[in-house]
Amino acid sequence: MSIKVNKDIIILAIESSCDDTSVAISKNKEILVNIVANQKVHKEYGGVVPELASREHQKNIVPTISLAIKMSKISKDQIDAIAFTRGPGLMGSLLVGASFAKSLSISLKKPLIEINHMEAHVLANCIDEDPVFPFICLTVSGGHTQIVRVENVNQIEVIGETIDDSAGETFDKCAKMLGLNYPGGPEIEKNSKHGNHLAFSFTHPKVDGLNFSFSGLKTNFMRLIQNKSINNPSFIQHRLSDLCASIQYTIIQILTNKLDLAIRKYNVKNIAISGGVAANQEFRKAIISLEKKYNTKALIPKKEYSTDNAAMIAISSYYKYRTSQFTKTSINVDPRYKLKQYDQ
Numbered sequence: 001m002s003i004k005v006n007k008d009i010i011i012l013a014i015e016s017s018c019d020d021t022s023v024a025i026s027k028n029k030e031i032l033v034n035i036v037a038n039q040k041v042h043k044e045y046g047g048v049v050p051e052l053a054s055r056e057h058q059k060n061i062v063p064t065i066s067l068a069i070k071m072s073k074i075s076k077d078q079i080d081a082i083a084f085t086r087g088p089g090l091m092g093s094l095l096v097g098a099s100f101a102k103s104l105s106i107s108l109k110k111p112l113i114e115i116n117h118m119e120a121h122v123l124a125n126c127i128d129e130d131p132v133f134p135f136i137c138l139t140v141s142g143g144h145t146q147i148v149r150v151e152n153v154n155q156i157e158v159i160g161e162t163i164d165d166s167a168g169e170t171f172d173k174c175a176k177m178l179g180l181n182y183p184g185g186p187e188i189e190k191n192s193k194h195g196n197h198l199a200f201s202f203t204h205p206k207v208d209g210l211n212f213s214f215s216g217l218k219t220n221f222m223r224l225i226q227n228k229s230i231n232n233p234s235f236i237q238h239r240l241s242d243l244c245a246s247i248q249y250t251i252i253q254i255l256t257n258k259l260d261l262a263i264r265k266y267n268v269k270n271i272a273i274s275g276g277v278a279a280n281q282e283f284r285k286a287i288i289s290l291e292k293k294y295n296t297k298a299l300i301p302k303k304e305y306s307t308d309n310a311a312m313i314a315i316s317s318y319y320k321y322r323t324s325q326f327t328k329t330s331i332n333v334d335p336r337y338k339l340k341q342y343d344q
């Protein structure tokens, strides 16, 4: 197996941790192609059905890889390494991507690189930028809400995370209560446009330090809808935009308050966000306010690099390739793959 050192590094990366089959091909830090095959089958269930997700990955993986190779105009023998998401994620979904990556690595005789999905969300911020280290990153996705301190690309440590539901899941569940489609985040954002964000207020969770909790907020939201609908069965219909604006505002406030606390606690001014919820325009605006408050630079990845994507797996593996962090094909996927906790 030959490892290139001073030449271009070309990586084929696969992301399959949840319900998106994504393949990217990168040349050094440049993303040549990033294809995401979405799975529509989950829509009618209002959430991801794991068994259906792995079956869809199996259907999508070959055409997605073929298309990525075709669009990148890279030939298979130019590829220097194959990267895949080892976890965290859904077991069946991870297995499809990992098995395919291992087979490619063996057949092309190229090294294999395993990537932690949460680390990749953070490093998505390095795709079009050269971040100033250390920085603090808040990752807000469908499955996770986590704050990390990034000392450098190889040292990413958790300083806070949710003790129950994620922020993305809260968007999704509240949207479901309102009869909106899955995924709920974009639906709530769309319907909040002409709403009053102060129309309804919800109690903020009291969680010490940098950890989050969203389960109480979800219950709070459900009770409000149930109580108001007793005397007014059209309550949701009449107040949809106010309900969406108010829940969106509350979730964003909880997130930005903790990020603000992290900046002060660690005296680190450089900040970043990532994950699917980072696509939310109001959330982006709140981060830009923090940027102004601390006179710093906030990194916000492009929309296509915020939700699950293989470009973030490619950039993460680029750094691993440069330091020869390869893995054996005998490695197992890890649905609960954890990042290191920050040790004060």
Ligand code: AMP
Pocket (backbone or CB within 6 Å): 140, 141, 142, 143, 167, 168, 169, 171, 172, 183, 184, 185, 186, 189, 275, 276, 277, 278, 279, 280, 281, 306, 307, 308
């Ligand atoms: P990910 O797990 O990173 O792919 O992100 C998916 C999650 O992001 C889901 O919970 C979506 O509801 C949420 N999401 C996507 N777009 C938005 C948006 N515009 N506003 C709020 N949440 C969003």
Ligand code: MG
Pocket (backbone or CB within 6 Å): 117, 121, 141, 142, 143, 275, 276, 307, 308
């Ligand atoms: Mg994700």
